[in-house]
Amino acid sequence: MGDGLWVPLGTKDFASSISQILSENVDAIYLGLGGADAVNFLNQYLQAGGNAKLIGGTIMVDQSILSTKGKAKEALVGVAAAGPQGDTSDDPKWQAFVKAYQAAWPPEKRFTSPSLCATNYYDETTAALEALDKINGDLSDGHKKLREVLASLVLDAPNGQMKLDSNHQAIGQSFVTEVVKDKNGDLINKVVKVVPNVNQTLGFDPAVFAKIGLPGREVPVCKKSYN
Numbered sequence: 001m002g003d004g005l006w007v008p009l010g011t012k013d014f015a016s017s018i019s020q021i022l023s024e025n026v027d028a029i030y031l032g033l034g035g036a037d038a039v040n041f042l043n044q045y046l047q048a049g050g051n052a053k054l055i056g057g058t059i060m061v062d063q064s065i066l067s068t069k070g071k072a073k074e075a076l077v078g079v080a081a082a083g084p085q086g087d088t089s090d091d092p093k094w095q096a097f098v099k100a101y102q103a104a105w106p107p108e109k110r111f112t113s114p115s116l117c118a119t120n121y122y123d124e125t126t127a128a129l130e131a132l133d134k135i136n137g138d139l140s141d142g143h144k145k146l147r148e149v150l151a152s153l154v155l156d157a158p159n160g161q162m163k164l165d166s167n168h169q170a171i172g173q174s175f176v177t178e179v180v181k182d183k184n185g186d187l188i189n190k191v192v193k194v195v196p197n198v199n200q201t202l203g204f205d206p207a208v209f210a211k212i213g214l215p216g217r218e219v220p221v222c223k224k225s226y227n
Contacts, residue, residue: 004217005017005020005021006217007033007037009037010036010037011037011040012040013044014040014041014044014045015044015048017041018041018044018045018048018050019048021045021050021052022048022049022050026052027052027053028052028053028054028055029052029053029054029055030054030055030056030057031054031055031056031057031060032057032059032060033057033059033060034057034059034060034062034064034065035059035064035065038059038060038065038072039065039068039072042071042072042075042076043070043071043072045075046071046072046075053078054075054076054078054079055079055080055081056076056079056080056081056179057081058081058082058083058084058116059116060076060079060081061076061079061081061083061177061179061189062115062116063111063112063113063114063115063116064111064115064117066111066112066179066186066187066188066189067111067112067186067187073187076179076187077179077180077181077187078178078179078180079178079179080176080177080178080192081176081177081178081179081189082174082175082176082177083116083174083175083177083189084116084119084120084159084160084172084173084174084175085114085116085119085158085159085175085189086159086175086177086189086190086191086194087112087113087177087188087189087190087191088188088189088190088191089159089175089191089194090191091158091159091160093156093157093158094158094159096158097114097119097122097158098113098114098158101113101114101118112182112184112186112187112188113188113189119158119159122157122158123155123157123158123159123162126155126157127150127153127155128150130153130155131146131149131150131153132146134149134153135149150164151164151168152164157172159172159173159175160172160173160194160196161173165199165200167200169199169200171197171198171199171200172197172198173194173195173196173197173198174194174195174198175189175191175193175194175195176191176192176193176194176195177189177190177191177192178190178192
């Protein structure tokens with residue numbers, strides 16, 4: 001492992017970060033960038049001659065990035081990542097959701113597969129509507145009934161069953177994926193493995209997780225290692 005590099009959102013010039021990466025001759029890079037930041041970094045890294053393997057954060061392999069044009073897109077083939085959805089999931093609910101998404105927009109105005117935002121907004125809206133149905137729209141007493149129903153609701157979403165824990169944090173499926181080209185040459189996230197019931201403490205006993213500490217720039221500790 002190597003040192004972590006942190007850059008502000010909206011960074012356009014990654015020259016200093018890329019120079020440091022190239023000077024350390026790293027084997028792989030975990031890239032947690034998304035949107036224009038990810039595209040800018042990838043283009044500049046390739047132009048600088050970078051060729052390390054890439055591991056992506058969820059937003060780096062979102063369809064908003066996979067559908068971009070140019071060399072940045074080609075650099076994403078083979079990238080491993082994990083997140084709340086996988087484009088090739090064989091779950092019938094996911095397949096139906098993808099078809100509905102594609103039918104709602106002409107090809108030139110949509111991505112190959114639903115983006116993270118499309119799926120998340122759909123899940124959140126569905127949960128809200130189901131909860132409102134259960135309470136017959138009763139929002140009295142500071143939405144008390146709505147909050148109680150949402151806290152206990154089990155949502156059968158296109159990307160898997162999910163519910164909330166005692167801290168109102170989501171428990172749901174996580175998809176380990178690899179970026180591949182589909183039959184049309186478009187980039188998609190192929191499902192490699194599905195991990196059910198991923199919770200706030202990542203499967204650790206809460207007491208054990210508390211000792212590790214909340215994830216941050218210093219947790220877990222990033223150390224250099226050599227063969």
